[in-house]
Amino acid sequence: MMVDYGFYQSVYGGVMPAALFAVGLPRARETILALLYPRTPEDLDPAGQKAFQMAVCAQLDSGLDRPVASETAGGNRMQLADSVVRVGGMPVAPGAVGFLRAAGALQQWI
Numbered sequence: 001m002m003v004d005y006g007f008y009q010s011v012y013g014g015v016m017p018a019a020l021f022a023v024g025l026p027r028a029r030e031t032i033l034a035l036l037y038p039r040t041p042e043d044l045d046p047a048g049q050k051a052f053q054m055a056v057c058a059q060l061d062s063g064l065d066r067p068v069a070s071e072t073a074g075g076n077r078m079q080l081a082d083s084v085v086r087v088g089g090m091p092v093a094p095g096a097v098g099f100l101r102a103a104g105a106l107q108q109w110i
Helices: 005-012 018-036 046-062 094-102
Strands: 070-073 076-079
Touching: 005 018, 005 046, 018 046, 018 094, 046 094
Parallel strands: none
Antiparallel strands: 070 076
């Protein structure tokens, strides 16, 4: 189940520049996969799969996967925040958890 820049912009409504999206996507996806474990996105029903994609986008938009306080790409500056919710040591965006919970896709141990 992939999340691409087209989905991020047109369905999620994200405005992050493509360069920042490409850099942050792998780590954001891995963080959200941890919330599903031992399931995978392919194990979910269509609503759960879309929730997974939306959660990845929310995680990416939060900036919580980046080890720096801010990034600049193409003249766009993004200030990053911290989170108190962590899974496996990784901070998790509350919005990402919300998408999964609403679709019943959040693993019960969380």
